[in-house]
Amino acid sequence: MDPPIQTEETSKIYKDALATLPKGSLDEAKQLVAQAGAPNRALVLAIPEGNEEIRRVATVLQATATQIGLELDLRVPPPADLNTMYYDAKQRKGIDLLWNNDTMAGGSPLSMLGSYVAPDASNNLVNYRDPGVDAAIAKASATPDKVEQAEILAPVLVKMAEDAVLITLYTPNANTFLSKRLTGVGLAYPFFASGIWAPAIGSAR
Known part of the structure; x- marks a missing residue:
């Protein structure tokens, strides 16, 4: 996950917090799969039709999954159908992972957090619940000072990464x-x- 960018001071707060996350490796991923046990079916990732950049990245993900002992299949619906999957549980039946391009409005993670992990978030598809995260989002929303807000939210971004609520891949140029x-x-x-x-x-x- 790239650190949010607002000011040099707030960016450093986010960057320092995210730097504490382990980098991981293929060997570690293999060990995790071995410990957890690979599913007896292929995982399914839905990506939008007609986007060559995303297709190439997804192909790399497939190859990487194979290296760590997982099977990953791609489903390529039209973009409109993919969007529907976010709001209609029936449409995403059989889908394990949904591709999404998103951004932090104004450089603040609040908009993203409100969409994905807040209790009433429209994109909280995994029904993620954490009282500490909810309290931090509420406190940050009521905090106008961006530095104080960053100090509140930086640990939340670390927690999200640790819990794999969102699996961030890359920032497009x-x-x-x-x-x-x-x-x-x-x-x-x-x-x-x-x-x-x-x-x-x-x-x-």
Whole structure:
């Protein structure tokens, strides 16, 4: 998981917290699979149709799964059908993993946490519950100071990673441009259109 970016100070808080997570290795993953026992069927990952970048990453995941003793099958529905799986349990029957591209609005993890781990979160598909996490989200939501908020939320991001609520893979690159008058980016991903991040970067001096 990449650290959220708001200011240099808050980013350091998140980065230092996430740096405490173990890096892991194929050998360790093999040991975990051996200890837990591999399922007697293939795991199924749903990825959107028509996205070559995601297909290539998913193919790497398949190969890696094989190396650690798991079988991973891909299901490739149209994007609209994949989106429906988030809201309709019947549509995701037989699916173990759903691909999702997401971002932290304004550089804060609050929006993401509210979507995936809060008690009433629309994307809390695994019914994740942790009183400590819920209390931290509530406290951070009522804390206007971004540094204090980061200190509250950084341990939550570590907890999420440890519990594998979300399995973050990579941050896609995007071409940006910077001049003395403005900052911009090609809309390779729709959420860039919000423009919340641009004022924080500013312009070239």
